[in-house]
Amino acid sequence: MRDWHRAAALRARAAGFDVVYVYAAHTYLLSQFLDPALNPRGDDYGGSFANRARLVRELLEDTRAAVGDRMAVALRIEVIGEDGAGQEERAEFLHQIAPLVDVFDVTIPDYGTEMGPSRFVKEAALEGHIAHVRAATARPVVSVGRFTSPETMLGQLKRGVLDFIGAARPSIADPFLPAKIRDGRMDDIRECIGCNICYAHDGLGAPIRCTQNPTMGEEWRQGWHPEHVPAITGRSDPVLVVGGGPSGLEAALTLGRRGVQVVLAEAGEPGGRVTREARLPGLAEWARVRDWRLHQIGKLPNVTLYPGSRMTAGDVRETAIRHVLVATGSLWRADGRGRSLPGGAASFSDHRTLTPDQVLEGTRPALGPVVIFDDEGYHIAAGLADLLASEGREVTYVTPAGTVAEWASYTVEQSRLQARLIERGVTILAGQTVTALYPGTARLACAYTGRETDIPCAGFIPVTSREPQDALWLALKDVAKDRGLTSLHRIGDARAPGLIAHAVHDGHAAARAHLSPPTDIRRERVILPKARR
């Protein structure tokens, strides 16, 4: 092990790196040695803390000896043990090894806090845990905290908590965050919303992406830059964007930055689904998707927002604008169509049925027990159960999956969402599908045996799938040539309902594609040399 690590450090130096980490956190090998429950060894590497930490010390010594003259040696380590205790023991250890370390990158074993979604965890959540390290080690310290506020960052330095502002997610949402502070453009910072869609895609085995930053992961593949879009020069007819949700706002902003005259027509108030979803418990930060774009659009004299302007095909014709992007979003289906019931359920057409959109717009089910049917698996149904239970309603959450909000395990929200519903007294029925409504009851079928049961139901919220609201696009498409349209596209959820990240990305892509020659999307993969085919 020591030889392997030393050799890798030498290769890191050969690759040109300036900082090399010894990684003793996040349950990996060195953490396993530090953890007495996982390390029962009776040799020099087990038993006392000093023995369990021996390998950490040795790797620090080895790394220093091998590359310490050229590279800074960083140690990433938790300040407490896996059981949450032992801070004094670890602080003493950090003090002792400080001469071997150039910078400490410190955290805690509770990943749900360190990587905490905004639903449950706010900015600077680690400070109370790690504030002692700087004094204990007299070395520079870095730690994370989903820092997006320059004032908070400055406070961390001034109060002697940190020497470096550590960031992962905020640097993904805005790679230019430091430059914007440097240049006094604080209001341009595109703040992380803490949705953890970045992490979800890494977990899915795909390059990270970002709800706020549609260029993340596209820097090489599509040549997208987070701050620059190619200007449209010469002739530039105006563009009408219909719909001010995440896709329409992003498209209007990006077209505006390209120098195009943009008319953004929104039927109600801007924000669309973002405004609705941000009303779920804990999700206020998600509204940053709307607010940042509105603020940026407000700086562009060539983009005009018209709220309260629902558009018909005739209205579009009256504008005489020849380029149209339809970003009219999607709405949750009331008929139950989805994975479990591809054809829907006729009996869901019932006065007791409310869609998630209706609930988030303020309508509430009739008094009595509420049944929420989660056939989607992300966070909406669980969030609605949390919301209604917090208002004192009796709620039963039904899902064919094995857990509450199963997909939210990718965003580090599943376990706490399930705990939240349990704590709120929500009845959780996993492995069950709602198949029909009857007077006073909902009929469930076991997802495995088909066995049926009936439960009381005074209000019903199916969370199954969403339907694109693309009637305007269809109406325009049929007669596009007659109406003299040069280009017509639907974008975002109106095209394919998905994550907010999908909608923002689609709006961004459409704006970049406008009047641009088609570009090849680069693929990175091994291509075999001819002789070996």
Place this chain on the structure above:
Amino acid sequence: MRDPRFDPLFQPLKIGPVTAPNRFWQVPHCSGMGNLYPATLAAMRGVKAEGGWGVVNSEYCSIHPTSDDTTAPYASLWDEGDVANMAAMADAVHAHGALAGVELWHGGQRSGNVLSRAAPLAPESLLAENVPLAKPADGPRRYPRLARLAPRGGVAGARGWL
């Protein structure tokens, strides 16, 4: 221009033999790119440096085939080919005056070594990842210790660090 109050964030700081140009440190974080998409990775990290992050780190970077996190995307420095690909990232970061960092990583029993087929290593023999019973979800703590071992586990055994 900025309010001078924020100048402390832009004070260089010496760390060992190198000097960070400012106080913005992109900690090592997973990218879903790793050794599968090295050009994608280099371009992404380069944009971070361009945007002013004074130190830009890699994701977890395996030191040896006994630490193989397949199917999760991870970086590696096992051989000269890896050196060339990781050098692309370091170069992209250096192009904007930032320091490039690498997080050397051994997963121990968290690495199932599905591709390398090496025996998982650990302080003692326990269930490794990606073998039966050892892939706890981010959910019920049926195996509390193992569940803690996979705090970022998902329904598909998602792992990594952001």
